[in-house]
Amino acid sequence: MANDREVLREIWEGKVPVCFQLDSEEVSELQAPDPFYLMVPRLSYFPLCTDKVRKHFMRHIQQEKQDNEMWLEFNGIPLKWHFPIGVLLDLYGNDIQLPWNIVVHFDKFPENVLMHCQNKEVVEAYFLSCIKEADVLKHRGQVVSSMQKKDHNQLWLGLLNDKFDQFWAVNHRLMEPISDEGFKYIPFRCYMSDESYVQKLLKPLNAEGHRKTLNDLLNEVFPDNQEVHVRTHGIVPPLETPLQWLSEHFSYPDNFLHMCLMSS
Template sequence: MEVQQVIYMKRHFLRFISQENADNEMWLDYNGQPLKWHYPIGFLYDLYCGNDPQLPWMLTVHFTKFPEDILLHCPNKDVVEAHYMSTVKEADVLKHRGQVMSTMQKKDHNQLWLGLQNDKFDQFWAINRRLMESHGDNEGFKHIPIRIYADDGVCNQRLVNPKNTDGSRKVLQQMINEIYPERINVKLKTHGIVLPLDTPLQWLSEHMSYPDNFLHLCLC
């Protein structure tokens, strides 16, 4: 969820809670399911409302009984920044062996984060576009940063090559056959869209990744 929106949301609800709970961590749930703040909000909507879309999305705000067995603590936005940058670095290792993030300066990392935090697309994309490009003699990424989630929220993360052994571009159906050989009629959704099975993985990674540079796909 966009960081500034969370800050404004907390300030708003502090007016309606008791003083004894004012310093507690805020967390959200949907239908009794705590929402993990380190997952993209669009992905969470696909995961829990994909079969029954509803807008506005009705969430419950909590300041008590923090579910430590489910959620990571998030006492301040520095924790959000650290987690975000760690995830981007992980994606870069998969795509470019870490060569892009390691050549950036601190000011580039700051610009990437501040552009995201303040919802300034041009500021964010000026840096992030370098992470979405092929580098050197490679046509495409070494691996695709991808996480696939079942409806219970369990994550399946594998090393996925964007190419087949013959050098052709791997498409979504071929990846599904590799990961779920025993299942039929598997469909994957992201950004509210059920993805065509003939979509190349390289294209998906370049155009449908979330700001953390990962593809977050819901298993239908």
């Protein structure tokens, strides 16, 4: 059971200051609009917290483009909306100065890079599919399948409205090990600098029944590279951290551990 509630709350309350600026080529008037500043939750997704950004820039773009899908860019890189905000921050953290300067676009959607996201229902469907995938890994899917629609809704609304207690009232069931051995497998994704990620079946215990650590994960996933560390939630966890504990306390709301690889 994820029992260290203070850790869970600290992770949940992580916020990032962002400065959104409209792409200069898309401004429909002589003077560029003021940038829009926002504190966004690390655990959320950009489409869930940028309604005000869209509204702010809407009247400054050409009318025929006002119904276009908004997309975001940093340093020339389109930002994948289905990566949690904290993952994007960890991925590009070496190049980011706060507030994080992000360019807003309503034109030339990069079809070959980004998935479309016309509304929040798209995010909800993606988010719940990740939770189901994680539960298959942890509990053979038994916890999610025993939940009612209202439980799924509560998970989603807890994330959408940034409500810690509402979310964890249901999510604690997904974080309970099936036995003393912990989860069946640890749901994780390890990201490279090119935004690709590695995901493997990884048990929380080794053959001798001892708890595996973050160091074990890195050795199994990257056997040829001994000098690697990962960053998650803006920090570099100690390599001796048990994987089961990490999964219970450091997973994102989608129930996956999202870790960005850093070569030392």
